[in-house]
Amino acid sequence: MTSHTKTMRAAVLGSYGEPLEITSVPRPVAGPGQILVRLQACGVCHTDVHIWRGESVPPHAPSPFVMGHEGIGRVEAIGEGVGGWSLGDRAGVPWIHDTCRRCDECLDGHESFCQHHRAHGLNVPGAFAEYVVCDASFAVALPETIDPVTTAPVMCAGITAYGAVKRAALKAGEKCIVFGCGGLGLYAVQIASRLGVSVLAVDRDPAKLEIARRYGAAAAEIADSGLPSRLAAKGEKYHACINFAPTTATWDAMVAGIRPRGRIIAAAMVFQPVPLVQEWLTATGVLITGTSVGTRQEMRELVAMHADKPLETTVEVIGLEDVSAALVALERAQSKGRYVISFAR
Numbered sequence: 397m398t399s400h401t402k403t404m405r406a407a408v409l410g411s412y413g414e415p416l417e418i419t420s421v422p423r424p425v426a427g428p429g430q431i432l433v434r435l436q437a438c439g440v441c442h443t444d445v446h447i448w449r450g451e452s453v454p455p456h457a458p459s460p461f462v463m464g465h466e467g468i469g470r471v472e473a474i475g476e477g478v479g480g481w482s483l484g485d486r487a488g489v490p491w492i493h494d495t496c497r498r499c500d501e502c503l504d505g506h507e508s509f510c511q512h513h514r515a516h517g518l519n520v521p522g523a524f525a526e527y528v529v530c531d532a533s534f535a536v537a538l539p540e541t542i543d544p545v546t547t548a549p550v551m552c553a554g555i556t557a558y559g560a561v562k563r564a565a566l567k568a569g570e571k572c573i574v575f576g577c578g579g580l581g582l583y584a585v586q587i588a589s590r591l592g593v594s595v596l597a598v599d600r601d602p603a604k605l606e607i608a609r610r611y612g613a614a615a616a617e618i619a620d621s622g623l624p625s626r627l628a629a630k631g632e633k634y635h636a637c638i639n640f641a642p643t644t645a646t647w648d649a650m651v652a653g654i655r656p657r658g659r660i661i662a663a664a665m666v667f668q669p670v671p672l673v674q675e676w677l678t679a680t681g682v683l684i685t686g687t688s689v690g691t692r693q694e695m696r697e698l699v700a701m702h703a704d705k706p707l708e709t710t711v712e713v714i715g716l717e718d719v720s721a722a723l724v725a726l727e728r729a730q731s732k733g734r735y736v737i738s739f740a741r
Contacts, residue, residue, distance in 0.1 A: 406525035412450030439466030467523025488536030559690030568592025576641030
């Protein structure tokens with residue numbers, strides 16, 4: 397039997413909002429410039445919920461429509477013209493499959509803002525499957541020392557948190573507020589703390605704040621209606637506010653907590669507008685910007701940090717057949733941590 401006729405198990409999106417179908421589909425083949433990765437693990441991300449619900453719709457749906465962009469596995473096959481990869485190498489499958497490589501964003505080292513980038517599990521088949529094809533230059537080289545299951549969320553949640561911290565231009569000795577201490581926020585707490593930044597963690601859930609303290613947060617505050625006034629009353633303001641909470645409810649607290657010339661970073665996908673008084677911008681010089689995953693260079697830096705001392709996260713291991721239930725739990729905010737599919741072999 398030739399390789400292109402072999403099949404694999406995959407979770408396929410047939411209709412938006414309906415359970416994914418666990419079925420056999422043709423195993424993909426590595427084309428020129430590509431590698432074929434045999435998955436060991438794949439995280440389930442909140443972005444997968446948006447895709448599953450049809451809130452993020454690709455202009456051309458992949459066929460088969462296999463979601464997933466937090467994959468880790470081993471190189472099974474190498475396409476024509478690929479250098480730097482060997483069979484059996486451990487590889488990460490991140491959000492970005494490829495970019496246009498020609499726009500100003502790509503050429504200036506800000507490739508995660510490329511408006512023509514293609515994503516695993518959105519524009520091309522992803523890693524909710526036994527095998528996935530990656531662009532060899534965007535796949536992530538990983539050391540043998542890492543654990544595939546606990547490292548899988550680093551491929552999206554981790555790099556998004558790292559990219560947000562870097563976007564905030566935080567330096568040792570500065571102070572920042574991390575809003576939302578779910579998976580991404582808790583990664584950001586650890587990353588910023590390791591860089592010598594004093595972190596105030598904010599969340600509605602006292603249990604998450606307790607974890608944030610354990611992960612290095614210098615202080616914690618409950619996200620209640622009184623938070624903006626408490627932050628406004630503080631004598632010393634914060635150099636950066638990073639929002640990982642998918643809500644507009646954090647806006648007033650960010651405005652209250654930010655110092656003049658501070659940086660407000662939008663990391664969560666919030667679809668509703670917030671009030672912005674431009675006179676306040678002229679008076680304070682506050683910078684407001686967004687962040688999107690991270691670049692390949694940032695991924696290399698993050699992998700080195702994680703390999704040196706693994707970033708902590710709570711993982712619930714599931715099988716491929718459990719992925720639809722995981723998406724529902726994520727949508728309902730019922731998850732205790734990061735769901736990771738294990739392709740046990």
